[in-house]
Amino acid sequence: MGSTVTPITEVSGLTKRYSDVLAIDDVSLSVQAGQIYALLGLNGAGKTTLIRMLLGMIAPTKGAARVLGADVSAGQRSAWARTGYLVEAPAAYPELTVRENLHLYARLRHLKQPHLRVEDIIERLALTPYTGRRARTLSMGNLQRLALAKALIHSPDLLILDEPVNGLDPAGVVEIRTLLTGLAREHGTTVLISSHLLAEVARLNGRIAILHQGRLLAEHDATSLDQHRRRHITVSTRDDTTAEL
Numbered sequence: 001m002g003s004t005v006t007p008i009t010e011v012s013g014l015t016k017r018y019s020d021v022l023a024i025d026d027v028s029l030s031v032q033a034g035q036i037y038a039l040l041g042l043n044g045a046g047k048t049t050l051i052r053m054l055l056g057m058i059a060p061t062k063g064a065a066r067v068l069g070a071d072v073s074a075g076q077r078s079a080w081a082r083t084g085y086l087v088e089a090p091a092a093y094p095e096l097t098v099r100e101n102l103h104l105y106a107r108l109r110h111l112k113q114p115h116l117r118v119e120d121i122i123e124r125l126a127l128t129p130y131t132g133r134r135a136r137t138l139s140m141g142n143l144q145r146l147a148l149a150k151a152l153i154h155s156p157d158l159l160i161l162d163e164p165v166n167g168l169d170p171a172g173v174v175e176i177r178t179l180l181t182g183l184a185r186e187h188g189t190t191v192l193i194s195s196h197l198l199a200e201v202a203r204l205n206g207r208i209a210i211l212h213q214g215r216l217l218a219e220h221d222a223t224s225l226d227q228h229r230r231r232h233i234t235v236s237t238r239d240d241t242t243a244e245l
């Protein structure tokens with residue numbers, strides 16, 4: 001038996017141009033099963049653009065991306081059933097309660113035993129006190145939790161999260177970190193996450209890809225980043241100053 005392991009996500013020469021802006025510039029990377037892979041970059045680095053291409057929401061200008069065996073760059077949609085995602089602002093049906101929203105998502109995903117899944121995910125995302133609240137009355141942090149619950153409701157093999165801790169208080173950030181590392185460790189879930197916070201992604205103990213002005217500058221294992229480098233990784237910004245990520 002061969003021991004070749006197919007990456008969960010494989011990106012090769014991926015490029016996205018918006019008229020004169022090269023949002024993603026010839027990016028190649030691969031994400032292995034069960035890995036936590038963080039895209040780290042400043043505002044405008046291209047994180048959301050890359051994630052949207054991986055989800056098949058936008059087509060690349062050039063290059064290829066395969067996700068869970070599907071050629072998403074060519075419009076194949078088969079990865080959707082095994083992928084959970086959260087991209088940009090969390091969205092929910094504003095007039096439905098937290099529980100009603102989750103039941104709706106469970107139906108959209110054709111889940112068996114939707115009631116059990118909904119109750120389980122409510123507990124795991126600490127949404128129990130809010131189940132009867134309409135989504136429009138939730139705080140930003142709890143709306144973010146609801147969006148994560150939606151992303152996880154079908155126990156996906158791959159979780160793609162664009163800045164998932166935005167809007168969460170410090171305790172919420174720790175909860176989400178614990179949830180993500182637990183999913184990867186105990187369930188083998190692959191997590192692809194974007195962030196502009198180096199300290200936060202370093203704590204996930206996965207692989208970190210530094211994205212800047214659309215280019216993938218470097219990849220590091222979080223464990224190999226010592227405290228000094230964690231504090232001092234800087235990149236040149238467009239105006240030639242440096243900024244800490």
Ligand SMILES: Nc1ncnc2c1ncn2[C@@H]1O[C@H](COP(=O)(O)OP(=O)(O)OP(=O)(O)O)[C@@H](O)[C@H]1O
Pocket residue numbers: 018021022023041042043044045046047048049050196
């Ligand atoms: N639809 C679009 N039309 C034109 N330019 C776009 C479009 N979407 C993104 N861009 C540009 O592409 C670049 C990358 O944007 P992107 O949103 O991917 O970055 P980001 O790293 O996710 O930033 P942020 O952290 O602020 O969300 C930016 O210069 C942005 O202005």
